[in-house]
Amino acid sequence: MRVHVDVTTVDVPEGATVLESVRAAGAELPALCHDDRVSPRGSCRTCLVGADGRVVAACTTPAVDGMRVSLADPVARGAARGALELVVSELPGRAWDVPAERSELVRACACFGIPTDRSARGGHQRGVDHSHPYVKLDRDLCIACGRCVAVCAEVQGTFALDLTGRGFDTVVTPGDGGSWVSSPCVGCGGCVDSCPTGALSEPGLLDPRPTTSTTTTTCGYCGVGCTLDVHVRDGEVAAVTPTRGAPVNRGHACVKGRFAHGFTRAEDRLTTPLVRRDGRLVPTTWDDAVRTVAHRLAAVRDRHGPDAIAMISSARATNEENYLAQKFVRTVIGTNNVDNCSRLCHAPSATGLSASFGLAGGTNPLDDLDHTDCVLLVGANPTDAHPVVGARIKQRVLAGARLVVVDPRRTELAALADVHLQAVPGSNVAVFNGLAHVLITEDHLDHDFLDRRTTGFDALAELVRDYPPDTTAEIAGVRAADLVAAARLFGQARHPAIVYGLGVTEHRHGTDGVRTLANLALLRGAVGTPGCCGILPLRGQNNVQGASDMGALPDLLPGYQPVTDAAVRDRFSAAWGRPVPERPGLRIPQMFDAAIAGEVRAIHVIGENVVQSDPNAEHVRAALRACDLVVCHDVFPSRTAEHADVVLPAASFLEKDGTFVNFDRRFQRVRPAVSPPGGAASDFAVLHRIAHALGADLGCPTPADALAECAALTPVFAGLSHQRLDAGGPLHWPCRAPDQPGEAVLHLDRFATPDGRAALAALPHLPPGEQPDGEFPYLLITGRRLEHHNTGSMTRRTPNAELLPAEALEIHPTDAAHLRVVDGADVTVTSRWGRAALTAHLTRDVVPGQVFAAFHFPGATVNDLTSPHTDTATGCPEYKVTAVQVRPGPP
Numbered sequence: 001m002r003v004h005v006d007v008t009t010v011d012v013p014e015g016a017t018v019l020e021s022v023r024a025a026g027a028e029l030p031a032l033c034h035d036d037r038v039s040p041r042g043s044c045r046t047c048l049v050g051a052d053g054r055v056v057a058a059c060t061t062p063a064v065d066g067m068r069v070s071l072a073d074p075v076a077r078g079a080a081r082g083a084l085e086l087v088v089s090e091l092p093g094r095a096w097d098v099p100a101e102r103s104e105l106v107r108a109c110a111c112f113g114i115p116t117d118r119s120a121r122g123g124h125q126r127g128v129d130h131s132h133p134y135v136k137l138d139r140d141l142c143i144a145c146g147r148c149v150a151v152c153a154e155v156q157g158t159f160a161l162d163l164t165g166r167g168f169d170t171v172v173t174p175g176d177g178g179s180w181v182s183s184p185c186v187g188c189g190g191c192v193d194s195c196p197t198g199a200l201s202e203p204g205l206l207d208p209r210p211t212t213s214t215t216t217t218t219c220g221y222c223g224v225g226c227t228l229d230v231h232v233r234d235g236e237v238a239a240v241t242p243t244r245g246a247p248v249n250r251g252h253a254c255v256k257g258r259f260a261h262g263f264t265r266a267e268d269r270l271t272t273p274l275v276r277r278d279g280r281l282v283p284t285t286w287d288d289a290v291r292t293v294a295h296r297l298a299a300v301r302d303r304h305g306p307d308a309i310a311m312i313s314s315a316r317a318t319n320e321e322n323y324l325a326q327k328f329v330r331t332v333i334g335t336n337n338v339d340n341c342s343r344l345c346h347a348p349s350a351t352g353l354s355a356s357f358g359l360a361g362g363t364n365p366l367d368d369l370d371h372t373d374c375v376l377l378v379g380a381n382p383t384d385a386h387p388v389v390g391a392r393i394k395q396r397v398l399a400g401a402r403l404v405v406v407d408p409r410r411t412e413l414a415a416l417a418d419v420h421l422q423a424v425p426g427s428n429v430a431v432f433n434g435l436a437h438v439l440i441t442e443d444h445l446d447h448d449f450l451d452r453r454t455t456g457f458d459a460l461a462e463l464v465r466d467y468p469p470d471t472t473a474e475i476a477g478v479r480a481a482d483l484v485a486a487a488r489l490f491g492q493a494r495h496p497a498i499v500y501g502l503g504v505t506e507h508r509h510g511t512d513g514v515r516t517l518a519n520l521a522l523l524r525g526a527v528g529t530p531g532c533c534g535i536l537p538l539r540g541q542n543n544v545q546g547a548s549d550m551g552a553l554p555d556l557l558p559g560y561q562p563v564t565d566a567a568v569r570d571r572f573s574a575a576w577g578r579p580v581p582e583r584p585g586l587r588i589p590q591m592f593d594a595a596i597a598g599e600v601r602a603i604h605v606i607g608e609n610v611v612q613s614d615p616n617a618e619h620v621r622a623a624l625r626a627c628d629l630v631v632c633h634d635v636f637p638s639r640t641a642e643h644a645d646v647v648l649p650a651a652s653f654l655e656k657d658g659t660f661v662n663f664d665r666r667f668q669r670v671r672p673a674v675s676p677p678g679g680a681a682s683d684f685a686v687l688h689r690i691a692h693a694l695g696a697d698l699g700c701p702t703p704a705d706a707l708a709e710c711a712a713l714t715p716v717f718a719g720l721s722h723q724r725l726d727a728g729g730p731l732h733w734p735c736r737a738p739d740q741p742g743e744a745v746l747h748l749d750r751f752a753t754p755d756g757r758a759a760l761a762a763l764p765h766l767p768p769g770e771q772p773d774g775e776f777p778y779l780l781i782t783g784r785r786l787e788h789h790n791t792g793s794m795t796r797r798t799p800n801a802e803l804l805p806a807e808a809l810e811i812h813p814t815d816a817a818h819l820r821v822v823d824g825a826d827v828t829v830t831s832r833w834g835r836a837a838l839t840a841h842l843t844r845d846v847v848p849g850q851v852f853a854a855f856h857f858p859g860a861t862v863n864d865l866t867s868p869h870t871d872t873a874t875g876c877p878e879y880k881v882t883a884v885q886v887r888p889g890p891p
């Protein structure tokens, strides 16, 4: 429809407001209580305009075709000015110290020509709340617009804030009126970003000095891939804000991406290469470090052959660094012994989704959750581990979508679920087969889809006859009625979505779990069809997807092209000028086994703290001790670096150029906002230097060149380039040509399997690697916390450590009473594989007989406990099931 705004005419969609029409016309109009992301409040009256002869609040008034809007309407303008003058009259002079770019209030006053008085003594002397390390409240700057309250409720879904008091005393208040830090606030920063006055601010923005540059980049924490604006002052990161309108996060973020950037200037950053001499790591020059690495790698290769060298590439590193790493190993060293930490998390997704659908990625974009009417959330705690996705799911549920959660713990989303199947760890395949049983017996099937686009239905139907609700309930420890209710919710939904995490993959039969979960989408025709919501695997680290996409895998070249395929090898060999070895290399757990067996003599680790993150830590330590050479790139000293012969100081994601691929297959640009400190350098630059010292030239001198080379060799990435991403923003892969958009939704015409059909999988439930017994009577589940990321090397060096300073063992009060353990008491946890000292946290979020801990803190040594059992198909460790005993007291 057409709307006339003063002398400009604009076309706006049906349903647009007058304010949206004004903005479409490029005109400025104060709107102090309005935020596009939340429902309009219409309370401040600063947006009054004339519209077809009436005075209306632009933010709440729908535009109509042919409407004439007058911003200069004297009655409207006078009333708006009066409303603003009333607001301003109550404010102290420091309100005008907030820079105009951060204060809509300052800009609004300028717009109306309202004088500002820095010496004004307004305000109600209500004081500040600086209790939270990140969110700072100056109550006297609060104008009670309610935007922060609305964002907390309607974007984040935490409902931590309210407006309290009356009249001019009205002020934002966290929680039940106590301090901000003791409120339910999750530190997403949404309130700070929306505040129009600076009443809510953050440490980096309280500094009145202007920032000098802003760089848009991609977050380096979890795999959601939020777009962030990094604001720099004096060469240091001053603040990070989510980019408004960004495709993935839509201007939202979490307490990690939004605030946890202080690690970049931590005092213990590695800034100088270290070489072990006389048993001690001592500083050295880059030339000496690179020469040492090259010389000793060459010695191992010459003496024991190339297969005696293994590299663990990094899911934290960029695509271009991973591309270069696997090229280095394959062409300079001459082995396929390269792997990345997706081995430890989502290798079963890659293998399982490839087997079912033909491609190793989630099938749909995050945006498709906007129209789902039922989410099946399995083995994932996204409000902690992927908070932006967690908030999006929560909003869908608040809007009426049904939610089924399969998780042994009562997570935040489980507490909101219509059905929570608290299945015993290790019983996923039984649960999925049981759900399939109900879908089939109650005929919640898309028969046409199954006939035309799948294979294997008869075998699946035959198998799941053995999983009626009673039988499944007994295996999984859930109620049969809940299982049936869950299947009906999923089966009767028009647009069911499946979101899953490591609770599906990190099992002895994790690949079977992925495949039997994929069955559920196929039975409903909920994947590869128009309007479907598909399957979304939530990736743990920022570039888990990309590290594998780039071929940092022992059996696959970039784009999942098999190294055993002679034609593929020939193509890469011709382009690289060196032969690609034919024999698949070792997976990470096999690398450690081979090191202990004396077959691998050198391990080169890029950006992973394997001693803390990998299972059965003593086995990992033994493997590193057995090597002749351990090389380690890292940002900080780590438990892995303690075993290294050479430690190379690495740049962090805020200091790098390249791309990441997020969990829904989007290539996104990573841009350096600041320089690495001291001598720290990107893994990209370091790999080039080591190759050069070994007499080789890896080509592709810049990250842009590396992606271009990868694209030229990989059909599914052929349309990707830095230039295109810079010009047009993120692109999904597959992206097969420079003039084609990426494929956000996969498999719409055919599945990528050889016959074009998806393969239903008839797979039985098999027991996990360990079961509780008399000696180890509890099941330990491991996972993540909101405040920290992975091994905590970045978040522990920020004020996030104030929000969560230590790890604790979650234990049910019944078990605690049996053990005579009180909340906060020391406990010793022992498994067949190791021991850990923790404090007890009594909670009913775990069921009796199960305990939970995260592995973010090196002192907690949780991965000393986890077992060497791995997924039978991929070698992914079984982090989610370890039999342990718990004893009161320290070790």
Ligand code: FES
Binding pocket: 030, 031, 032, 033, 034, 041, 042, 043, 044, 045, 046, 047, 048, 057, 058, 059, 060
């Ligand atoms: Fe319209 Fe406040 S922005 S009334």
